[in-house]
Amino acid sequence: MARTPQDDPKTQALRQTGTLNLRPQDVHDELFEEREFFDSRDLVQVKYEMLRRVSKEGHSISQAAVSFGFSRPSFYQAQTAFGTSGLAGLVPQKRGPKQGHKLTxxxxxxxxxxxxxxxxxxxxxxxxxxxxxxxxxxxxxxxxxxxxxxxxxxx
Structure with missing residues (x-):
């Protein structure tokens, strides 16, 4: 019996760490379509490859953003996060206050x-x-x- 994407161990691990790309079908880059190593479900890998395409291979930001399933503002956010924190900056962070900030x-x-x-x-x-x-x-x-x-x- 074939595994469904939900019970695939890698999908479970990506979901647990918050790095599951919720729109892998929007990634249309040739590396992700042709090579098994590149996994469009891995959000960190997708963002990194998008940044690499622009900085190392000279693709335009608009072209890279579209082929990796992101908007231009999302590209710039990823670029800033990567420049500040490296790969760790590409891992999504929980939004909002972490504790009751009003209770001093x-x-x-x-x-x-x-x-x-x-x-x-x-x-x-x-x-x-x-x-x-x-x-x-x-x-x-x-x-x-x-x-x-x-x-x-x-x-």
Missing amino acids: PEILESVREAQAEAAEVRPAALTQMVQERFGVTVHPRTIERALLRDQKKRR
């Missing part, structure tokens, strides 16, 4: 104190208190997660 240590301390005074105080009430004292709007779930992180650290 001062706000967290105030939340902890309020919870210590009345253990049954609800996150919605804590949210209101943060808004009134600090002028910062946070979601009740943000406070719940921060307090859970604190509990885990204390174990």
Whole structure:
């Protein structure tokens, strides 16, 4: 029985690392179509080859972007990332804040104190208190997660 792309080990590994090209069918470069080594599912390899075609083989940016399934702005982003960080710069990064950036240590301390005074105080009430004292709007779930992180650290 033939393997489907979903249960191919390489596809799984690429998906797990966040480097799976979601549009491999848009890659029309001859190397990717003719040689087995070149895998259009590997986003890092596709971006690197696109950059190499322009810098080493003199292809135009527009031509390279189209044949590798990218836009010109995406080419420039990849070029900047590669120039700054090398191959690691071509690996997609998770977007957005990594933690509750609104909850400063001062706000967290105030939340902890309020919870210590009345253990049954609800996150919605804590949210209101943060808004009134600090002028910062946070979601009740943000406070719940921060307090859970604190509990885990204390174990």
